[in-house]
Amino acid sequence: MAESSGLRIGMAGPVSLDLIDYPRGRPAGLPEGYPAPIVAHFVNALLRRGHSVVVFTGSRGLDRPMVIDQGSLIVCVAPRYRPRAVVSFYARERRWLRSLMREHPCDLIHAMWSYEYALAALQSRSPVVVHYHDHAWTIVKHVRDTYRLLRWPLNNFVTRRARNRVANSLYLKQAFGRRGRDMEVIPNFLPNHVMERVASAPGERSERMVTVSNGFHGHKNVARALETWPLLKGKGLVSEYRLVGHGMGPGEEAESYATERDLAEGVVFVGAVPFEDALEEIRSSTLLLHPSLEESFGMTILEAMVAGTPVVAGRSSGNVPELLGQGACGYLCDVDDPHDIERAVTDALTHKDTTAVKVTQALEQVRQRYSEDRVMEQLEQCYARVLRQGRPPAAGTGT
Numbered sequence: 001m002a003e004s005s006g007l008r009i010g011m012a013g014p015v016s017l018d019l020i021d022y023p024r025g026r027p028a029g030l031p032e033g034y035p036a037p038i039v040a041h042f043v044n045a046l047l048r049r050g051h052s053v054v055v056f057t058g059s060r061g062l063d064r065p066m067v068i069d070q071g072s073l074i075v076c077v078a079p080r081y082r083p084r085a086v087v088s089f090y091a092r093e094r095r096w097l098r099s100l101m102r103e104h105p106c107d108l109i110h111a112m113w114s115y116e117y118a119l120a121a122l123q124s125r126s127p128v129v130v131h132y133h134d135h136a137w138t139i140v141k142h143v144r145d146t147y148r149l150l151r152w153p154l155n156n157f158v159t160r161r162a163r164n165r166v167a168n169s170l171y172l173k174q175a176f177g178r179r180g181r182d183m184e185v186i187p188n189f190l191p192n193h194v195m196e197r198v199a200s201a202p203g204e205r206s207e208r209m210v211t212v213s214n215g216f217h218g219h220k221n222v223a224r225a226l227e228t229w230p231l232l233k234g235k236g237l238v239s240e241y242r243l244v245g246h247g248m249g250p251g252e253e254a255e256s257y258a259t260e261r262d263l264a265e266g267v268v269f270v271g272a273v274p275f276e277d278a279l280e281e282i283r284s285s286t287l288l289l290h291p292s293l294e295e296s297f298g299m300t301i302l303e304a305m306v307a308g309t310p311v312v313a314g315r316s317s318g319n320v321p322e323l324l325g326q327g328a329c330g331y332l333c334d335v336d337d338p339h340d341i342e343r344a345v346t347d348a349l350t351h352k353d354t355t356a357v358k359v360t361q362a363l364e365q366v367r368q369r370y371s372e373d374r375v376m377e378q379l380e381q382c383y384a385r386v387l388r389q390g391r392p393p394a395a396g397t398g399t
Helices: 037-050 083-088 089-102 117-123 137-143 146-162 170-175 192-199 222-233 253-260 275-283 299-307 340-349 352-369 372-389
Strands: 008-014 051-060 066-069 071-078 108-112 128-132 163-166 204-212 242-246 267-270 286-288 311-315 332-334
Touching: 008 037, 008 089, 008 117, 037 108, 037 332, 037 372, 051 117, 051 128, 051 340, 066 192, 066 204, 071 089, 083 146, 089 117, 108 117, 108 372, 117 128, 117 146, 128 372, 137 146, 163 170, 163 352, 170 311, 170 352, 192 275, 192 299, 192 352, 192 372, 204 222, 204 275, 222 242, 222 340, 242 275, 275 286, 275 299, 286 299, 286 340, 299 352, 311 340
Parallel strands: 008 051, 008 108, 051 071, 108 128, 128 163, 204 242, 204 286, 242 267, 286 311, 311 332
Antiparallel strands: 066 071
16 A cells, blocks of 8 residues: 555545445435546545545535535535536635535545636645646637636636646646646546456447447537448448437437438437446447547546457547557547548458457556556555645635
């Protein structure tokens, strides 16, 4: 165990409350959380390594804070308001969060993403690690709406004030330019028990292609993947194309887009499903097509690498080439070109010996670089360095 063993760690951010391993069992009346499995993965791994954890998160289902105390785990859930709360830098949410952070002091607060949770943590007077999972300006360029535009200055405010900044990939670190020079890289991971279960699951697969994404529009680029489907459908390599995630269920944006353009035949619009169901969609499919134009890390790809599912993804899509070993662990293509996507998918499904080698190398890459034990050792070493600095002054915004 690293020298930081036995710490009381605050984990601040959007978390899937239903994926947390509650020491005394999942409580009744759990409020709705976020679709953010990675935060729950970190919480559970810290508990497994002997730390106490205080989770600071929010829910739109509350009008006052809820505190769930299970000894080594305390979950503090603050009220969460409408998206337009970004106009005030989430002032009300931050007041609740700061109050909870001061009522439940921690040795250190680990803030996930660089927005309202990170700013509340910086105002708490505790040592803070800000863990970046996206690049705000890149998101603005791909998703041109007021909400993302207003989150960009919030990110900048946090970035200027955070003493300890961590990126989830080398790509993301480099995206910050000079501001990223002192960032440490601590990647995402899949929990040990998930890796073991998924990697050892029976090998039966349906002849189908799947895309799992947390959105249809913008840089997720699922529309371009849909446009590729008619090119693949007639080849008989896969019988159906399944779309899993927000905006991709029956009657949602993806189906409307496909129906209007006569692309829906053979497409199954699954929509948003729980984490375990999404994993099973990947594990039981012949191929994962990941059309995103940009990923700071690429959790869906990591899940496919563990599951032994071949991956086709973008050669210029942020961290994707690094995750896939520059093509040694999957097939890279121009995901903005349906014909190049079709070529890569065809290669993956017809060159079976080559694909088998890539799948084997993918799992080995995960075990060497993205295992729970390796990532958590890096994180504990980071915590130890931060704690040696002492307590910082609180960041202020006047609200």
